[in-house]
Amino acid sequence: MKQESILVCGTGIAGLACALGLSRAGLPVALLGPRQTPPVRAADDYHPRVYAISESSRALLDRLGAWRLIEARRITAVEAMEIHGDADGLLDLSAWQDARESLAWIVESGEIERALQQAAQVMGIAWHEDKFVGLTPQARGVQVDTAQGRQLSASLLVGADGARSPVRVAARIPHEYTPYGDMGVVAHLDIERPHQQRAYQWFTGDSVLAVLPMPDTAQGAQASLVWSMPEGQAQAWLAQPPEAQQAYFAAQAAAITQGRLGRLGLRTRPQGFALTLERSAMMAPGVALVGDAAHRVHPLAGQGLNLGLGDVQTLIQVLTARAPQQHLGEARLLARYRRRRAEPVLAMGLVTHGLHRLFGTSCMPLAWARNQGMSLVDQLPFIKRQLIRAAMGQ
Numbered sequence: 001m002k003q004e005s006i007l008v009c010g011t012g013i014a015g016l017a018c019a020l021g022l023s024r025a026g027l028p029v030a031l032l033g034p035r036q037t038p039p040v041r042a043a044d045d046y047h048p049r050v051y052a053i054s055e056s057s058r059a060l061l062d063r064l065g066a067w068r069l070i071e072a073r074r075i076t077a078v079e080a081m082e083i084h085g086d087a088d089g090l091l092d093l094s095a096w097q098d099a100r101e102s103l104a105w106i107v108e109s110g111e112i113e114r115a116l117q118q119a120a121q122v123m124g125i126a127w128h129e130d131k132f133v134g135l136t137p138q139a140r141g142v143q144v145d146t147a148q149g150r151q152l153s154a155s156l157l158v159g160a161d162g163a164r165s166p167v168r169v170a171a172r173i174p175h176e177y178t179p180y181g182d183m184g185v186v187a188h189l190d191i192e193r194p195h196q197q198r199a200y201q202w203f204t205g206d207s208v209l210a211v212l213p214m215p216d217t218a219q220g221a222q223a224s225l226v227w228s229m230p231e232g233q234a235q236a237w238l239a240q241p242p243e244a245q246q247a248y249f250a251a252q253a254a255a256i257t258q259g260r261l262g263r264l265g266l267r268t269r270p271q272g273f274a275l276t277l278e279r280s281a282m283m284a285p286g287v288a289l290v291g292d293a294a295h296r297v298h299p300l301a302g303q304g305l306n307l308g309l310g311d312v313q314t315l316i317q318v319l320t321a322r323a324p325q326q327h328l329g330e331a332r333l334l335a336r337y338r339r340r341r342a343e344p345v346l347a348m349g350l351v352t353h354g355l356h357r358l359f360g361t362s363c364m365p366l367a368w369a370r371n372q373g374m375s376l377v378d379q380l381p382f383i384k385r386q387l388i389r390a391a392m393g394q
């Protein structure tokens with residue numbers, strides 16, 4: 001009988017984590033995608049993208065042997081979150097309120113990728129440095145065509161190939177796409193006052209400005225910015241020369257943050273990402289999607305990658321718990337994966353979309369209620385504990 005195998009297409013964080021987890025579970029797996037090893041950075045030089053990693057994602061990276069490969073001094077534990085409404089609403093969530101040390105960890109994207117690549121190498125996972133271009137369904141699995149003219153067969157093809165997912169398109173997996181008309185702009189910041197291991201978020205009506213704590217450097221205290229704002233405003237800002245970008249940001253940040261962290265200045269050039277709400281059917285016979293290939297949410301809760309790593313954990317559980325007669329690409333098995341992910345994916349989409357709409361409205365009763373609601377929740381320890389657990393992916 002032909003040996004069953006899994007091909008993971010996409011070598012970002014979701015794809016690497018998936019291949020590693022499957023390999024550690026004893027399943028035969030190979031990777032398909034470019035190998036771009038992020039460069040080793042000097043002590044005070046930080047990768048432009050950082051992620052807020054939840055407890056459940058941190059635990060997964062730890063089980064995969066990757067967490068310990070990330071230099072501890074480049075990781076910032078978030079001990080509290082301060083969320084400001086557009087009037088006087090304030091919600092303060094601290095790890096101690098739920099008897100924990102941290103709510104999340106801020107880690108550079110490049111460091112997570114490098115650690116996962118090293119762990120994949122240690123596990124001896126085969127890596128086809130090539131690109132997916134098409135697939136042909138087979139009786140048990142799929143045959144994959146690559147850009148270099150190879151044909152690879154697999155019982156199961158995992159599409160971890162990002163938001164535009166060529167695998168999703170080729171497998172004709174239904175997909176819904178709603179543009180927000182907003183961009184998420186990211187940059188690293190100089191901050192005048194220490195962040196005290198806190199993450200800060202300001203809802204301003206038409207934008208959400210988040211400041212995430214990062215390690216201090218010889219240049220002074222540092223934080224990371226994620227600012228979601230209307231696309232036109234973002235494009236106009238990003239098109240400005242550096243001095244004008246800096247001046248615009250300093251003035252806007254001073255008005256929004258009211259000096260909470262002292263003066264804020266851009267340390268790196270801002271980069272913008274178009275924001276969308278996306279959902280897919282997550283599987284077809286012989287094909288499963290994980291990460292941004294399967295769904296995308298608004299970054300205001302910092303949960304997109306965490307949701308993708310949740311897919312990875314569930315897919316591994318479903319595949320390893322299959323009955324002996326079931327093959328890896330069987331539609332009934334993959335439908336079980338889709339059912340298990342339906343609720344968390346829908347819930348995260350609803351929460352982020354709901355918050356985006358609630359704070360985007362200028363309707364007076366709602367504008368008043370959202371700020372009153374935040375301040376009310378701030379006084380309810382039980383609800384705050386639930387929010388803390390949700391932020392941690394539990």
Ligand SMILES: Cc1cc2nc3c(=O)[nH]c(=O)nc-3n(C[C@H](O)[C@H](O)[C@H](O)COP(=O)(O)OP(=O)(O)OC[C@H]3O[C@@H](n4cnc5c(N)ncnc54)[C@H](O)[C@@H]3O)c2cc1C
Pocket residue numbers: 009010011012013014015032033034050051052053130131132133160161162163166184185186226273290291292293299302303304305306307308
């Ligand atoms: C502004 C912003 C801030 C965010 N902040 C957070 C946060 O704080 N926390 C969080 O959890 N999430 C956050 N997210 C979401 C997060 O960025 C994504 O969810 C995550 O990067 C998706 O990872 P992925 O591995 O699924 O996809 P990707 O990182 O897009 O990786 C896809 C991979 O597929 C490969 N690929 C593409 N086409 C092919 C092909 N034809 N053949 C082979 N390989 C292919 C690519 O080379 C790449 O390696 C944020 C998003 C934005 C926009």
